[in-house]
Amino acid sequence: MDHVIRVRGLCTRFGDHIVHEDLDLDVRRGEILGVVGGSGTGKSVLLRQIIGLLDPAEGEIEVLGEPVRDTSPEAFRRLRRRWGVMFQGGALFSSLSVRENVEAPMREQFDLPDEFRETLAAIKVRMVGLPENAMDKRPSELSGGMRKRAGFARAIALDPEIVFLDEPTAGLDPIGAAALDSLVAQLRDALGLTVFLVTHDLDTLHAICDRVAVLAERRVLAIGTLDELRAVDHPWIRDYFGGPRGRAAAGEH
Numbered sequence: 001m002d003h004v005i006r007v008r009g010l011c012t013r014f015g016d017h018i019v020h021e022d023l024d025l026d027v028r029r030g031e032i033l034g035v036v037g038g039s040g041t042g043k044s045v046l047l048r049q050i051i052g053l054l055d056p057a058e059g060e061i062e063v064l065g066e067p068v069r070d071t072s073p074e075a076f077r078r079l080r081r082r083w084g085v086m087f088q089g090g091a092l093f094s095s096l097s098v099r100e101n102v103e104a105p106m107r108e109q110f111d112l113p114d115e116f117r118e119t120l121a122a123i124k125v126r127m128v129g130l131p132e133n134a135m136d137k138r139p140s141e142l143s144g145g146m147r148k149r150a151g152f153a154r155a156i157a158l159d160p161e162i163v164f165l166d167e168p169t170a171g172l173d174p175i176g177a178a179a180l181d182s183l184v185a186q187l188r189d190a191l192g193l194t195v196f197l198v199t200h201d202l203d204t205l206h207a208i209c210d211r212v213a214v215l216a217e218r219r220v221l222a223i224g225t226l227d228e229l230r231a232v233d234h235p236w237i238r239d240y241f242g243g244p245r246g247r248a249a250a251g252e253h
């Protein structure tokens with residue numbers, strides 16, 4: 001099995017607050033992995049550790065076969081080009097237009113002629129389904145759904161192999177959320193992406209996730225398809241998937 005993310009023995013502490021303890025995780029190439037768990041179980045922290053923004057107390061993290069920790073700045077820079085990230089809320093630069101936001105990672109990583117960079121940015125913006133006239137708008141002039149799409153366009157700016165999404169559908173109405181889910185699935189299929197997706201959205205899990213990892217008890221308590229998880233006898237997992245919302249998302253009544 002080809003794993004693009006491999007985490008072993010991860011321990012995370014903030015003072016005497018232990019968030020992760022001996023956490024292991026494997027993410028398969030090409031899958032959309034949903035990462036769920038109660039509030040404060042360390043989903044966002046795990047994401048930040050995998051992309052090297054936060055150093056865990058202990059553990060090994062490999063992305064695309066390369067270590068994320070204890071590596072040279074140059075090797076890390078090369079590795080970082082191979083993933084894209086969409087933080088909660090899109091996290092766009094508010095003073096820049098959509099075009100400039102999408103161009104930002106290109107400017108940072110490559111020395112491209114302006115015209116070439118503009119063409120590439122226009123392609124990315126079109127790929128995420130934003131209209132042409134959104135290009136020169138600032139994030140504050142866009143709807144929540146459009147901002148997320150712009151954030152997605154920036155995440156795929158450098159043709160990444162992996163995309164990390166932190167609660168992409170949070171704050172969207174159900175129609176906008178479903179449209180964003182379809183976009184994630186379409187782009188995964190078209191670009192062969194692997195998607196690491198932190199979410200609370202049960203509909204997203206059902207609509208697009210190949211597997212789901214459940215964070216509980218300071219580790220990945222269970223990982224598998226939704227059918228596999230429904231068979232796990234653990235109180236949080238039972239309540240989450242078998243509660244009214246979980247059953248509704250599964251199309252049961």
Ligand SMILES: Nc1ncnc2c1ncn2[C@@H]1O[C@H](COP(=O)(O)OP(=O)(O)OP(=O)(O)O)[C@@H](O)[C@H]1O
Pocket residue numbers: 014019037038039040041042043044045046
């Ligand atoms: N920089 C930090 N310093 C101290 N504690 C932190 C820091 N970052 C996160 N934490 C703590 O780590 C825990 C996990 O945080 P994290 O944001 O990863 O949770 P989460 O699972 O993503 O939660 P939610 O679903 O509510 O977004 C929380 O208790 C949080 O307060």
